[in-house]
Amino acid sequence: MTKLKLGIPKGSLEEATIALFKQAGWTISPRSRNYYPDVDDPELACALVRAQEMAPYVANGTLDLGLTGLDWIMETQAEVSQVCTLTYSKASNQRSRWVLLVREDSPIRTVADLKGCKVATELVGFTRRYLAERGVDASVEFSWGATEAKVVEGLVDAAVEITETGSTIRAHGLRIVEDMLYTETRLIANPRALDDPDKRAKIDQIALMLQAALAARHKVALKLNIRAALIDEIVALLPSLHAPTVSHLYDPEWLAVETIVDVEAVRTLIPRLRAAGAEGILEYELRKMI
Structure with a gap:
């Protein structure tokens, strides 16, 4: 088959994307001053x-497949097929969002108040x-950057900027007027590539393994020994x-x-298991879960 052309997002998502592919089974090795990394897959x-x-x-066929944010898909209005959502770029569980922000003392309270105003944004x-x-x-x-500062300095009346928690915005003396768009990373494909049986099979393989790697990040395996007489009590505790x-x-x-549990549950679950008589409790990470 002709090689599937895969786009890896350069910049803030690059390292996290390469790590995700590594967990999913592909080793991607960037080369210094080169935009074409090596990958250990001849396809x-x-x-x-x-x-x-x-x-x-991706839309024009230069790439068959790529990873980007929903925000940039909507910004460019490119005709691509969204294969799946891949939430892996942030440490917290909060989605990034584009917000309308103004100075704390601004009279702007709603989007309607922007009439005749100047707004800066990358989007x-x-x-x-x-x-x-x-x-x-x-x-x-x-805006080429420092968008929040333009609002602070009065160069523009408002800005549309991306944030996760909003803490930086508040620290600069700014106020969020409205959430405009929630965004997540999407695996996108060229529609014509999906019509090619060989390429479609490869795209499906990549999507499956990336999602399996992400699912495993939120779970761990627990293994323990228990006296047979106490099994019912232990099973009742285990999700x-x-x-x-x-x-x-x-x-x-x-x-x-042996069972699979949410990562966040372990800190409370293990003491309860120990109190119920469990011994030899082991926790280990998963690489993939389907």
Whole structure:
């Protein structure tokens, strides 16, 4: 088959994306001053592309597959197929969002108050459409960076900027007027690539393994020994996908129990298991879960 051309987002998502592919089974090795990393799969060819430019390259067939944010798909309005969502770029569980922000002392309280105002953002196309749909006539200009500072310094009346918790915005004396767009990383494909049976099979393989790697990050395996007489009490404590795995040890009075649990549950679950009589409790990380 012709190699599938895969776009890896260059910049803030690059390291996290390469780590995710490594966990999923592919080793991608960037080369100094080179935009074409090596990959240990003869059916793949990789290119480093800015997330902001990924969707157009996938849409025009330069790339068959790529990873970028929903925000940049909506900004460019590129005709791509969204294969799946991959939430892996942030340490917390909060989604990134684009917000309309102003100075704390600004009279602007709603989007409608932007009439005749100047707004700075990197997400120009989306912002213009967002305001037009609400009948707001405002000037929207592209910002090359330091967008929040332009609001603080009074260079613009408002800004549309990406945030996760909003703490930096508040620290600068700014106020969020409205959430405009929640965004997540999407695996996107060229529609014509999906029509090719060989490429479609490869895309499905990549999507499955990336999602399996991400699912495993939120779970751990627990293994423990328990006296057979206490098994009902232990099983009642254990969450699992279907039911815990229980097997006999050489000593007929003891059982081995294994299950999969949420990472966040372990800190409270292990003390409860220990108090219920469990011994030899082991926790280990998973690499993939399907």
